[in-house]
Amino acid sequence: MPLILAATPIGDPRDAAPRLAEVLASAEVVAAEDTRRLRRLCAALDVTPTGRVLSYHEHNEAARTADLVEAVAKGESVVLVTDAGMPSVSDPGYRVVRACVDADLPVTCVPGPSAVLMALAVSGLPVDRFCFEGFLPRKDGERRRVLEELAHERRTMVFFEAPHRLATALSAMAEVFGPDRPAAVCRELTKTYEEVRRGGLAELAEWAVEGARGEITVVVSGLPSGVGVMTLEEASARVAELVASGVRRKEAAAQVAAETGLSKKALYDSGLTSPPSP
Known part of the structure; x- marks a missing residue:
């Protein structure tokens, strides 16, 4: 049996995938970031886990990963859930996924809200x-x-x-x-x-x-297409060139900011802190 990463609702429990209730009810091991939240979710889904329920969070995942990998290796069905969304995405889960992959054990998921x-x-x-x-x-x-x-x-x-x-x-x-x-x-x-x-x-x-x-x-939004790519240091040098040619620093910073997408304030301040040109 594979390790199953099960996505949980990000707010409304009615968004849960139908298969989530199935795997929570049938898994031999359910590892949860917060077992209290798991109980509330199970109550909302009208499901009762029949397997072992373990905590698996940022403070114990390093120590508990080996236990979960061992359970998968023995053929037990292991489900991992976090408080909201997909395990391992800014939540516990990466360690056990990596460990299962390294051990050539299967990993799958129950998709859900993101x-x-x-x-x-x-x-x-x-x-x-x-x-x-x-x-x-x-x-x-x-x-x-x-x-x-x-x-x-x-x-x-x-x-x-x-x-x-x-x-x-x-x-x-x-x-x-x-x-x-x-x-x-x-x-x-x-x-x-x-x-x-x-x-x-x-x-x-x-x-x-x-x-x-x-x-x-x-x-x-990303940097708009057509806006030139330039480092802050390069852009600051461009501001200095404009100022040397007689353009006011505020206007020079605004012009280069429009050309590069960099912050006008950062460009203006960089000129104030940079050493004078020789």
């Missing part, structure tokens, strides 16, 4: 090409470094974010990607207070200061 795909679909942003970036780092420097690496990404980008860090994250995106870069903040998808807020990054950051609650997915 916050990433739903947010993309309702965002109003291009969906022909996209990338999922998960959660941004919590520390300011690390967050900025990751965003600067994505400054030239042309695909639509999808992020998860905690509500208490949303305003800070959107402000950082506005600085690196530009204040007018189109984006959408999707919160509480499929739940009673579902909300999709669309606008430029700076506008959304200002809105988020008042506080946003619930599970949040952020969708950000």
Whole structure:
């Protein structure tokens, strides 16, 4: 029997795939990120697990992975569920999948709701090409470094974010990607207070200061086609050239920002901190 990754609803339990109830009822082992949430889900689905129920979360997955792999190797049916969505996607699961693959054991899944795909679909942003970036780092420097690496990404980008860090994250995106870069903040998808807020990054950051609650997915447009790819250092040099030719720094920063898609503020500030040219 394979390891079964079972997607769970991201909000409304009625979105559960019919096969989810079947595998939860019949599995010999059910590994859950939160066993209390599993009980609530099973109650909503009117199903009672008959196998062993184990906890499997970020604090014990390293130690418990071997037990799950051993169970799969013995031919037991093992189902892994997380609190919402697909296991291993910004949730526990990658360790045991990797371990099963390394042991040449089968892995399959029960598909289901996805916050990433739903947010993309309702965002109003291009969906022909996209990338999922998960959660941004919590520390300011690390967050900025990751965003600067994505400054030239042309695909639509999808992020998860905690509500208490949303305003800070959107402000950082506005600085690196530009204040007018189109984006959408999707919160509480499929739940009673579902909300999709669309606008430029700076506008959304200002809105988020008042506080946003619930599970949040952020969708950000990629760098527009036709906009030149240039590093911040190269763009800052271009600003310096324009200033040397007599263009006001504010106007030079705005011009280069429009040419490159980089943040006007970052370009303006870089000129203030850069050493003078010889």
